Each structure stands twice: as structure tokens, then as C-alpha cells.
Amino acid sequence: MVGDELEMKIQQPSLRERLGWFGLDRRDFLKLCGGGLLVCLTGAWGEAQESGRFREHALPDEIGAWIHIDENGQITVFTGKVEIGQNIRTSLAQLVAEELRVPFNEISMVMGDTDLTPWDMGTFGSRSTPTMGPQLRNMASAARQMLVETAARLWNVNPATLKAANGSVTNPRGGQSLTYGEITHGEKLTQVMPADPLLTPPKDWKIAGTPEPKVAGREFVNGKHEYPSDVARPGMMFGKVLRPSGFNANLISVDAGAAEKMTGVKVVRDGDFIGVAAPEAWTAEKAISAIQSKWNVPPQISNRELFDYLRNHPDTEDGARQDSTGSGRTAARAIDAEVKLEQHYTVEYIAHAPLEPRAAVAEWNGDKLTVWTGTQRPFGVRDELAETFRIPSSKVRVIMPDMGSGYGGKHSGECAVEAARLAKAAGKPVKLVWTREEEFTWAYFRPAGWIEIRSGATREGKLVAWECHNYNSGPSGISSPYNIENQVTQYHPAKSPLRQGSYRGLAATANHFARESHMDELAHQIGLDPLEFRMRNLTDPRLRAVFEAAAERFGWGRVKATAERGFGIAGGVEKGGYVATCAEVEVDPKSKTIKLRRIVEAWESGAIVNPNGLRNQIMGAVVQAIGGAMFEAIQFRDGRILNPHFAQYHVPRFSDTPEIDVVLVDRKDIPSAGAGEIGIVGLAPAIGNAVFSATGTRLRKMPMEL
């Protein structure tokens, strides 16, 4: 069972109810983040949206809600998905251009504007390509058919004799031709999508499937692109929020006298929320630092106790989620296997650290609120705002300019809410941009986790039992793709001491690290080549194909490891993405340092929509993975983050980046899956396995150190 299915299976109706968009209040949202539940809901939501409906949000079947053709033939596409660097603005436009039969540059995309685009649950879970892709293809194909039929009526001919190409419908026999703009006269396309629109198969694609450059790329190299933190409004003030001195703190006392005396400064106090708005950013900074406050921070656990804490503090409200095949619960222990292995693995909390921190500009016009903000969930943030201010969602507009990324870290709307509170009190638009330290401290983290695996195999290298328990980090990718007669996988939600939530790949990174490290260890125990051992237990042809592609490009097995040089391999499948990663490392036995020399990653996710963007995504996933694998870890004690700066929290830099070779496998016969996330999962175990091949030392903790 793949992760998405598992994620769907574990959903309980009561939880879904609680998470309904309009039923989800801020407190519950944070609580669910805290319990690690948010990370496991993408499957259910994705399925619901694919079926065309999520609770009261029926997706419109009217073509005009998605596509507009003006009288000059310019095409505007509307989608609630957002562009955050994954290049979906480009690849979705390619799919529409393909089905509509228009040149690519005639498409412009309106994205993530809650007043203009159909409702969307958010941009996460690698769902944009597999759900929004077909949705827009269907609409574009329906629009094309409608255009052909309209022209056929005008010319009184059989539509089957007409041709749609290059933005026009032509009648090859009669010699007539009309542009799309001449047919629609710019009027809204009120027709609805037919039950089964004809889609162009990927093997016939001419615009989709090509390496189209990023839309408006020029604006990103000349500084003109307007990110959320660049938005300015007439009369805009600048905001700052007073942060508690630790998590779960209570305000004891506050003195804002000095700030209130500053020219033009408005101090806003509402319970424990204290903020300022000032005519200039500089003054806002001065004003917030002039406020004296005392907080009571209760004693809280630190890194040192973390893993004991997670194992001993189950979140009983949610219960453990188990999946099993074969003889069930105690499979691995019950079977008297010839080769047995029992190990545990840990991953730390890590931060997304998007280079653009949370930012929002809020503007009230009467009772209507407009907020420009960086978020992966514009409609979710809209509802969060509506609830906070007790106004209907129809009175809130959230606009999401293409932002400085997110990696799963910008699902929540706290910055938008704060900016709107300040703007309401100040009576003027207010911009709020979180500092790096705020982003490191008051956002949420990728969950830490403790993972136990017990396994059994025959001396010939056949897996016979597998039992895996994940405490806190999540169920994504926990199920093994290898053929195992008896398998038990169990996710144990825990009461997370830190606020946690989605992160690129969710728990698949942790679960792949554990599984693929464990597989490597078993292979060595049996005396088999690690790739050979995997292949003996693997029938999934798509996963086999990426293992073979990566191994071939890497030259797997051609060079023998030495004490200074090691080679490792790992792979997996999740969310429809198949990945295999090979790593070559250099180890200095004296200084115990590990240097990455070369990475080969093979990737397959069905038909490739844009090989240029896909390559960028997979390479980026590998680079981002280096951080969690080698050095990223949030340090915390007594409710405080101890390393909330880039000087203390090491993210991958140029000097950490090895040669990276991405091998793309294009399967035009398979529907396109998303590719934003799962390229991240193979790197850490490939590195750990490479280090073992050189040193004989097995690394079971992320980040890995010798």
C-alpha cells in the first residue's frame, strides 16, 4: 500500500469534520499541527478534490470559471493553485495551450486570488500536476470543442470537418477561418464541461512535454517581480509584533509608554497580542523594541529529552494507525527468520527557512478586507481571516503574488492575521514582514521522529518479515515497496513539544531514511550487494526501472569502496513519484568529516510536462535534502529556539553541493504525477549507506555525523 492510500485509510470521519475548512478554528488548527495530524491529510483532501467536490466546495463545471478568451484571442486561465518556485505557472499553462491549440505565450495565468479563482484547498502534497493538470486540460479541451461547434453552426458544416489550431478554427474545405476571439467576442464561456472531453495523449503533445522556459523569467532577473513582501499600498504603514520570550508564555506585565510617545506610532493591544504600526519600517522597529514586557515561560523539554518524550507521550486523542499484511501485528518478532535485524533511527526537528519569510499587506475598505500574503493556502488563509474577524468569507480577499517559496512551511496564515489586526486598529493598510528569527521561531517545523524497524530475511536474501514503528514524524512513505510476506507498519502520533506541520515530502524522508538504511544493513549482514538485495525483493517495474537507471549512470559496482571513498544507493516511491539515488562520498578518517562527491538521482513520475522545470525541481530536492541529512537540526530548550539564525542553523550552501546528475525517465503512457517533493527522500540513506561502505560505521541519526 503506498503512502497516499495509507494516509486516506487512516482518516477518521470525525477528524475530517474537525478539519472542514469552515469548521476549523485557529486553535484547533494549531492543535492539529501540534499533534502532527496536518501532515497526513493530503491524501484524503486530494481524493476529495479530484472527485470534483470537497464538502461545500463543488468545483465549478462552467468553462468560464477556469478559462476566458478575450476578443483578441488572449487567454486567461484561473486556478487557486499558487506559484512558489515549483514552476507550476509554466507547466499548467503548457497543458492548457496544448489542449486549446494555441501558442504558449497567449496564455496568462491568474493564480491564488480568492476573488478571481475557483476555490482550491491549497498547493501541497504534489497534487497540482495530477489534479489541477487534468482539471485544466478538461476545461481547455471542452473550450476547444465548444469553439469548433460554434464555428460549425456559423458555417453550417459538420464540426468533425473543422480544425482547431494556432488559436483559430478553420474549415479546410470551405476555406473559412475565425480566430477564437472572433468566435467568443470576449464573452464568458458559459457552457459546461461535457462528461468526457477528448484529451490529447501525451505521446502527441507538442507544447506540453517540452522544456518551456519559466513564465516571466525576465522579471526575476531584473528585480521587477513583486513578491508578497514587496507589495506597497497608498498610505501604508509598517507593522511589528511583540513576541513572547518563549513558547507557551503568559504575559505578566507590559509598558508601551515609550512607544506610544513616538510620532505617528500606533500601539495595538488585544489580550496577549501586542503590536505596533508606524509610518516607516524603521520607526516600527524602534517602537517595538521600546516596549518593555515580562513573560512567564513554563519549564519545557529540550532536545536532550526529545526522543524519550515522543515515545512516552502518545497523542491518545488520535490513536495509533496501523497497517499490516500477512500474519499481522507481531509478524517480525514471531517469525524465526534466519537473518534478523532490529534497529532504530531518529530525525530532528528542522525548519523550512524559505528565503522570503512570512509577509502580508492588509487593507480594510469598510468591512471588506484584502490581504496580499505569501501562502500555500490562499483560501485557507481567507477563512482564517474571516473567522478571526467574524466576517463572512465573501468579505475577505486573499491575493498570493508568486512568493519566495515555502517547501510546505507556509500553510498557515498567522502573518496575514497579524497584519489585518494592525491595519484594523491603525485604520490604514499595514505591511508586516517577519524577521528571520521570527520565521525560525514562530512558524512550524518538520516533525522530529523515532523509528524502529525489526526485520527478518532468509540467508538467500528474501525478506520474510518487516515491522516498522514511527513515533511522531508521520505515516507518509512508511509502507515498504519491497515484497514482504508479513508486514506491519504503525504510526504513533505523539504530543509534539514544538509546533510541527507539513514539510516537502512529509515523513517520507524519515521513513525512507530508516527503511533504506535498514535494507542496506540487512544486505551487508546477508553478504549481498545492496542493489542486488533490493532487486531480489522488488517486483514493481517502475521502481526497478529507476534503480536500474540510477545504477547505470552512476556506474554502480564498478569501483570498490575504500576507507576514504564510499558508495551508497537508496530509493522508493511515494505520491506517484519513483526515485533512486546513488551517492559517492569522501571520508576523512582522521577528522571524521564526510564530503559529498557525486549524486546521481533517477526520477520517474509518469508523462513529463516540462523536463526543464522537472530537472530543476529534482536537483533542488537533492540539494535541500543535504541539509536534513548532514547538518540541519533545531536546537531548543525551555520554550526557546537556540539557533534561529543562518549563522547557527546551517542550510546547504554552494560548498556543500556536489556534482548532481539527474536522470529523468519519461513515461508517456502513465498520467503525470507531482514532482515537487519526493525527489528529497533518497539522499540521506544513500549517503549513510555510502559512509558505511567506506568506514563500516552505520549512521542512524539524521543529521548524520561520524
Next chain:
Amino acid sequence: MGDVLLKVNGADFHVQAGDGESLLSVLRNRLQLTGTKYGCGEGQCGACTVIIDGRARRSCRTVAATIAGSITTVEGLEHNGNLSTVQQAFLDEEALQCGYCTSGMIMSATALLRDHVQPSDQEILQYMNGNICRCGSYPRILAAVKRASQRLAQGGGHGR
């Protein structure tokens, strides 16, 4: 608050700036030159890099009132609607994903190539190591810097 004269992209600007206010804050919040980005405010990420008298500087750690020299921001690299060689190379290599680090990367690379038209891979890596790209476009950025270097070495394009 005091009156400060700044030379930015070839023009003089008289601005009111706070005591100790950073050049980044002045550029973004007072001159609306938002191509220069805030990433950390601590000189650790390079998103705010500008060029002052030919040298790459972190505008978040530079006090506006102390600058006498000529400041170039990413908005000042285009000439007559033509991208600079480095900008064009970033576009050609599509050396970006979200693009938020791109201004700083381009300014650092521009300063590097101004002094060393043909830097070695190691020199590029060392010079650019203070610039963070969280999307992980580093291999393409290196390729873009090399592409620009080759173009400049052949006498094509313009450096600033």
C-alpha cells in the same frame, strides 16, 4: 532621522533615514527599490547584496548614512532595456526556482566577474558561498556564472 544623500543607479536621492538605518531598509521602504531582498538581516544569506563602488556589499549590514560611494542595485543592471551579461546568463540557464535569492546572486556574480573575468570553479564557489538559495539551484547558478564569464572573456555583453 537625518537627511542622507545616496547615489543609486546613477541618480542622486535625498532621503530621510533613521540613525543607523540600513541601506536595505532605505532602498526597499523609502526608495521602493524592492529588487533587493531581505533574507536574514544579519549578512548571512546574501539576498540583500548590492554593489558599492564595484564591491559586493550586504545592504542589510550597511548603514545608509555612512555610504559616500556609488550604489548599484539589481534595477540598475539593465541598459537601454538590455539585460546585463550576468542577468542574461541566469535567464539562459534558468538558474532560479522561486527567484527570491536571484537579485543577490546576480549582484555577487557581477562584482566577482568585474574583478576576475575568468574565475576558477573554486573561486566562484568561494565568492558565492555567502549567498543562500533554499530552492537548491546552486548547480545552475554556477553554470550561469561560468556562462557569463565566458561571454565577458570573449568581449561580448556588458558587465554592469
